[in-house]
Amino acid sequence: MVIVESVETAGGASFWQDAKHRLWKNKLAVFGLVVLCVLAVLSLAAYLRPSMTGYSYEQQNLALGPMPPSHAHWLGTDPLGRDLLARLLYGGGISLMVGLCATAVSLIIGVIYGAIAGFAGGKLDMLMMRFVDILYALPFVIFVILLMVFFGQNIILLFVAIGAVEWLTMARIVRGQVMAIKRQEFVEAARALGLRHGRIIFRHIVPNLLGPIIVYATLTVPEVILLESFLSFLGLGVQPPHSSWGVLIKEGAEVMEEYPWLLIYPGAVMALTLFSLNFLGDGLRDALDVRGSKD
């Protein structure tokens, strides 16, 4: 009885139940997921109620100045006497948002563009990919700087600008994968059923690319967060008194010999986030592969 039952549930279990089951079994992925959730919740809370930690991210205390971690200020304060924990959490919200939004933008553009080019092949593919090559050749920091200069320093624009740069690699990856898959028999079978091209691409081919797409997306999030840090570091991204992890690291790096905690904590949190993203990405890829071995 027991055996029969377990066979039935294995066969009939829904896709997402299956995936969840496999994800839960992957300890590193669960660790990554938990860390990201905790960071996201804390950041959101800090964003909605800036005084949650007892201090606001912009509240200065010049008389206090830079203090090492203490009971009153768990992670210490910066040279303007601002509480580092408050700034770290508030900045986390911005960094994570930039990361997710820019990745989403790059994902949508890259997948659609790459899938169409790869499926169409021939001249259209050639044209589309040469266009990507041209964009690749543009030094992208200059591109982002130009955008910033023209449209002013707007955080939403920052998302879009980074996403608009990051989709190129995604398009190339997706195109290559589509070209490999479109000759497979199930695509022929879909054609033989009289399906339109759009339906074949987005219903039959793209879901088969879930693995590479997710892996690349999880690699893009940290890349984008770093890029935002870099732009903020150059003074082009998020501006004080707002904070992001990039801003904090930049400020911390300037004073790291005198006040090392200002660099160590933001750096550690960022590293933790990047690790978590990578673990989660690997786990998701394995969990979502329905063809994967049933262990």
Added chain:
Amino acid sequence: MALLTVENLRTAFHTRNGVVRAVQDVSFQLERGETLGIVGESGSGKSVTCYSIMGLVPQPPGRIEAGRALFGDVDLLACSHRQLNRIRGRRISMIFQDAMTSLNPFLRIGEQLIEPLIIHEKITRAAATDRALAMLHEAGISEADHRLKMFPHEFSGGMRQRVMIAMALITKPDLLIADEPTTALDVTVQAQILELIRKMQKELGMAVILVSHDLGIVSGFCDRVMVMYAGRVMECARTDDLFYDTKHPYTRGLRQSIPALQMKGEELHTIPGQPPDPHHPLPGCPFAPRCEHAVDYCAREEVALTEVAPNHGSACLRVQREKLPV
């Protein structure tokens, strides 16, 4: 009027190493409800013939250089993509050799089964699912409602081919093209699948084109058989005539090569030599270099399929001219 009339179909592939003429001047007719077998070795052009009719030849490198394929009054080779898509999957369905790879590994069986209904008919998902259930049941799959939620990798090879057949027939087509539907399956499963196709054919009254390299399968299944070699039709006749009154040396060679007919210890019969290199077509009859009856003009003169007996076409010059018994 015939259901499908193919005239002088010529398909070529333009590759880096030159032009491969995969199908040359193939013509045949198919009546409603009739079963036509296409037999030939690998590379003889039997699959490309079917792919050409279905508009599945990848272009480039492939090109349909000449011919017509009239289905009703629509020329499948010349009609618009949109028109073709209204016929494919609705009035002509196709099943493929490898059911392992012709189902999408990421879509549930149920989703794939109802897809042809959803795109070709005005039907709700619920109604489509009901039809899919009935169809799976017809195709001999037990616990159909439970299986609809499963993925292809949870099915065995024979079951997948059953699903493919159910999917191909769910719209009740007039013509089913089966491209080596049993080649990848066990012998016992082979018979079941063929029986299933035959049963569905009777129920729906559809015509079937069965492509196979196995003369044995075709002989038991088809009303008429077309033998292909190097992209050309060698012989085309009613099944009995083709077997008992063979009019082409190649067909005879194929027939003698069926291993089951040999006694133990007896040497297996083979046709000596190899099919011609498709990049360098030979003048004259392509089978001439391997043919025991070949004479000097065989390798020189062009030969076309000609009726040598009532409803019996042969592309052998000697049979045509000298009534050579083969």
